[in-house]
Amino acid sequence: MSGSALGVLAKAAFRLGSDQGMVNAAYPTDEAGADAEETRIGGSDLIPLLSESIDEGVNLSFDETIIGSPAISGGDKVSILPSGGLDAAAFYDGLDALIFAVLGFEKPEAGDGPVAQSGTALTSTASGATSYKDAGNPFVAGDVGKFIQTLDGAAEGQVRRISAYVGAGEVTVTPAWDSNPADATTAVMAQEWLHTYECANRMADMLWPTLYSGYPTGGVGTANDQVIRRGDFAVSKNSATKPWVWRGCYVNALTISIEAGGAMNISVELLPFNLDRDSATNLQAQLTEWDWDNNSPLFQSNERVMFPDIQHFRLDDYSTGTALTSADDIGISKLELSINNNLAADDLDSVSGLYRVEPARSSHREITGSFSVPRYGNNIGDSGDLDAFDEWRQDETTLMANLKMQGTTIANVARYLNMWLPSLRITNVTKPVNGPNVVVQDVTFRCLTPTGQASGFPTHNLTTPRSEVMIQTLNQCPYNQGRDQQKEY
Amino acid sequence: MDPEQVMHEYLQGSAGMPNVQNAFDPAIGSLEIDLPYAILNSGEFVGGQLLIALAMGANAWVAGQGSNEITMADDLDVFGTLAWDKNTASSGDIWELASTYINSMTIGSETNSNLKASFDIQGYDLFWPGRTGSTENQVADLTSLPTDLATLIMHNDFVFRLNPQDGALADADRIGISRWSSVLNNNLTTPEQATPDDQMAHTNAMKTIQPCRNGFREVTFEITIPRYGQDIGDSSSIDAFSEWRTNETPLQADLMATGPSGEEFDIIFPHLRVTTVGNPVGGPAVVTNTIQFKALLRNSDSDVTFGQGTTDAGEMWMETDDGRTGAILA
Numbered sequence: 052m053s054g055s056a057l058g059v060l061a062k063a064a065f066r067l068g069s070d071q072g073m074v075n076a077a078y079p080t081d082e083a084g085a086d087a088e089e090t091r092i093g094g095s096d097l098i099p100l101l102s103e104s105i106d107e108g109v110n111l112s113f114d115e116t117i118i119g120s121p122a123i124s125g126g127d128k129v130s131i132l133p134s135g136g137l138d139a140a141a142f143y144d145g146l147d148a149l150i151f152a153v154l155g156f157e158k159p160e161a162g163d164g165p166v167a168q169s170g171t172a173l174t175s176t177a178s179g180a181t182s183y184k185d186a187g188n189p190f191v192a193g194d195v196g197k198f199i200q201t202l203d204g205a206a207e208g209q210v211r212r213i214s215a216y217v218g219a220g221e222v223t224v225t226p227a228w229d230s231n232p233a234d235a236t237t238a239v240m241a242q243e244w245l246h247t248y249e250c251a252n253r254m255a256d257m258l259w260p261t262l263y264s265g266y267p268t269g270g271v272g273t274a275n276d277q278v279i280r281r282g283d284f285a286v287s288k289n290s291a292t293k294p295w296v297w298r299g300c301y302v303n304a305l306t307i308s309i310e311a312g313g314a315m316n317i318s319v320e321l322l323p324f325n326l327d328r329d330s331a332t333n334l335q336a337q338l339t340e341w342d343w344d345n346n347s348p349l350f351q352s353n354e355r356v357m358f359p360d361i362q363h364f365r366l367d368d369y370s371t372g373t374a375l376t377s378a379d380d381i382g383i384s385k386l387e388l389s390i391n392n393n394l395a396a397d398d399l400d401s402v403s404g405l406y407r408v409e410p411a412r413s414s415h416r417e418i419t420g421s422f423s424v425p426r427y428g429n430n431i432g433d434s435g436d437l438d439a440f441d442e443w444r445q446d447e448t449t450l451m452a453n454l455k456m457q458g459t460t461i462a463n464v465a466r467y468l469n470m471w472l473p474s475l476r477i478t479n480v481t482k483p484v485n486g487p488n489v490v491v492q493d494v495t496f497r498c499l500t501p502t503g504q505a506s507g508f509p510t511h512n513l514t515t516p517r518s519e520v521m522i523q524t525l526n527q528c529p530y531n532q533g534r535d536q537q538k539e540y
Numbered sequence: 541m542d543p544e545q546v547m548h549e550y551l552q553g554s555a556g557m558p559n560v561q562n563a564f565d566p567a568i569g570s571l572e573i574d575l576p577y578a579i580l581n582s583g584e585f586v587g588g589q590l591l592i593a594l595a596m597g598a599n600a601w602v603a604g605q606g607s608n609e610i611t612m613a614d615d616l617d618v619f620g621t622l623a624w625d626k627n628t629a630s631s632g633d634i635w636e637l638a639s640t641y642i643n644s645m646t647i648g649s650e651t652n653s654n655l656k657a658s659f660d661i662q663g664y665d666l667f668w669p670g671r672t673g674s675t676e677n678q679v680a681d682l683t684s685l686p687t688d689l690a691t692l693i694m695h696n697d698f699v700f701r702l703n704p705q706d707g708a709l710a711d712a713d714r715i716g717i718s719r720w721s722s723v724l725n726n727n728l729t730t731p732e733q734a735t736p737d738d739q740m741a742h743t744n745a746m747k748t749i750q751p752c753r754n755g756f757r758e759v760t761f762e763i764t765i766p767r768y769g770q771d772i773g774d775s776s777s778i779d780a781f782s783e784w785r786t787n788e789t790p791l792q793a794d795l796m797a798t799g800p801s802g803e804e805f806d807i808i809f810p811h812l813r814v815t816t817v818g819n820p821v822g823g824p825a826v827v828t829n830t831i832q833f834k835a836l837l838r839n840s841d842s843d844v845t846f847g848q849g850t851t852d853a854g855e856m857w858m859e860t861d862d863g864r865t866g867a868i869l870a
Binding site for chain 2: 056057058059061102106109111115120121125126127128135286288291292
């Protein structure tokens with residue numbers, strides 16, 4: 052067989068979760084386990100790939116026993132430890148799965164994760180397997196392509212796409228409900244959704260109620276549901292063959308960077324369980340299904356996150372009573388934020404054999420960053436001091452920061468990517484005279500566990516401990532990344 | 541020369557450094573050459589095959605074929621003299637490195653280029669014009685050497701074949717490569733100093749004692765295939781290298797170069813194992829395939845032979861049929 056292997060025709064996707072369902076999910080220990088866990092990639096999973104360099108990590112031990120010859124006679128395979136990275140352009144849609152995978156938490160209550168924007172409140176009369184009926188007649192033909200998120204009752208926690216307009220009081224949804232909305236089941240219909248992602252203590256598979264006591268179990272969720280922060284990363288390298296599927300990928304680190312005159316990019320370090328080039332789940336014929344439009348005809352074109360999209364970068368003293376304001380705006384020309392989970396990646400045991408034991412934290416999570424201010428000589432924010440960065444560093448002042456990037460309006464609201472850093476310390480400031488050029492300030496910082504709820508920041512849903520960073524995305528993705536809501540492919 | 545020196549760092553009431561003395565005078569360095577098919581001109585040979593033979597250590601002349609078989613020696617005990625004229629004088633001494641061992645050799649070629657080799661060398665003593673004691677060779681010895689160049693061995697002269705030891709290499713096993721290289725590391729002792737020794741005939745403590753193997757010999761091989769997406773050889777799989785790595789499949793390969801006048805330069809690997817395979821999507825460019833191998837001792841399933849049908853136990857063999865009229869290491 053042969054075919055073109057052109058980088059320009061390649062595409063990549065990432066999808067969280069287990070094909071065994073959240074109750075039966077388990078990190079694989081062998082090829083068969085990985086096959087069972089592999090999820091099918093589809094219309095919500097495409098990522099904006101720039102490049103990838105993941106290696107299968109087959110390690111060999113060569114025989115160096117001394118038997119009278121200076122040459123090596125043989126070798127044996129001792130481990131398979133895939134690792135590597137991918138670079139992607141930052142778009143407003145398409146990165147939610149990766150962000151969730153590196154941070155680990157999105158509030159699971161329906162209506163809170165994600166939050167519908169400009170949504171239409173619904174109340175069901177008894178709906179069928181593929182319908183939502185509302186005696187209030189809220190629907191119009193133009194609602195086809197929107198999503199319905201059920202909020203209570205036995206049907207709570209589901210998200211379905213409206214595939215057809217039946218009448219003002221009924222729409223058809225796809226795929227079929229797992230639990231049909233009963234009479235009086237409330238829901239919300241929307242096209243734009245706000246996600247808030249926070250850091251979780253543990254990244255390995257765990258029960259949802261252990262991570263978050265408020266996990267709803269009255270609807271389709273159960274007390275035995277697991278929150279899964281690993282996924283499958285698939286790359287189509289050759290149009291004539293099946294995609295490469297890296298199964299069971301944990302995200303060890305993710306770096307976001309943006310610079311004046313350019314666009315935002317992300318770099319991701321993955322720890323896959325293994326590679327399948329002959330997947331029984333993800334076939335060559337399905338490559339055309341890989342997309343980020345959630346199969347919705349209403350999907351508005353995806354947009355890159357560009358430097359001019361930056362609404363503000365704000366930095367000032369940490370406070371639980373005084374929010375950041377425009378007076379705290381600082382003009383930056385560059386920013387980078389790195390989130391490193393420091394997962395143990397190379398452990399083997401007699402059960403896992405050649406493959407790695409499920410990665411787990413082996414050190415503190417490290418969230419660090421840097422930014423550049425293109426001029427030295429202006430007062431910093433409302434500090435009244437052009438050397439405020441140096442003094443904050445010297446005085447070990449705890450600060451808080453917010454970087455907001457906003458794109459165009461989707462349908463009713465503008466899409467955005469908002470990074471909240473509720474507690475940080477400056478670790479270094481440099482402003483050297485490098486020659487005849489203008490003097491630039493470079494500042495590095497480290498994010499810390501906040502001691503309280505920073506004023507004006509999104510509410511921490513995990514409080515023991517609170518998250519050092521919160522990332523919000525307002526886009527067209529209707530699915531909570533930690534719940535089993537994405538039923539379409 | 542790479543002299544090691546001792547600073548006078550004892551405390552003597554001054555912040556400055558009062559003196560420095562030479563402690564050891566090893567002679568090490570590197571050498572790069574273009575490799576032609578060897579020719580004989582006016583009784584002199586032109587070619588780089590002697591350096592290759594010194595690096596590998598063993599050599600046999602096959603009179604019937606008129607070819608040289610170069611193989612690996614267990615105990616590397618061959619060394620040579622390197623001499624070069626830096627054109628600073630019209631007569632007299634030249635630069636000369638005596639008793640030169642080859643610690644490592646890198647040989648390879650790539651698209652739009654010729655076969656090249658580089659060597660990490662260590663010698664006993666380095667002479668230069670003006671140094672006390674004359675060199676074995678003089679300017680006149682070098683200026684009398686033939687100046688017409690032999691034909692370079694080009695990348696496009698090579699045919700590369702590889703298979704999983706499932707029979708003699710054939711046309712069906714040909715694989716198009718845009719680049720290849722092989723590294724032989726003899727892991728010799730680094731220059732070592734010792735006081736004079738009668739048994740070793742070592743008389744000068746400023747010079748190194750004779751190098752010898754200090755570890756396993758390592759031979760690696762790397763190729764780049766310009767297109768990922770073509771079946772590998774007759775394997776019917778575009779991912780054959782990855783599969784061979786995962787399955788620990790032993791392989792065999794040869795690189796056969798044929799010159800315009802029928803000269804030959806062959807490199808044979810009787811037993812290879814894939815160690816890494818790289819075919820990342822690095823951007824919008826075409827996806828290439830880079831594979832690295834470890835060369836191992838010949839195993840019983842290997843089918844490759846020298847031209848006369850014989851084999852050798854070593855990890856890499858070379859066979860040359862050119863202007864040479866006798867063994868290289870005569």
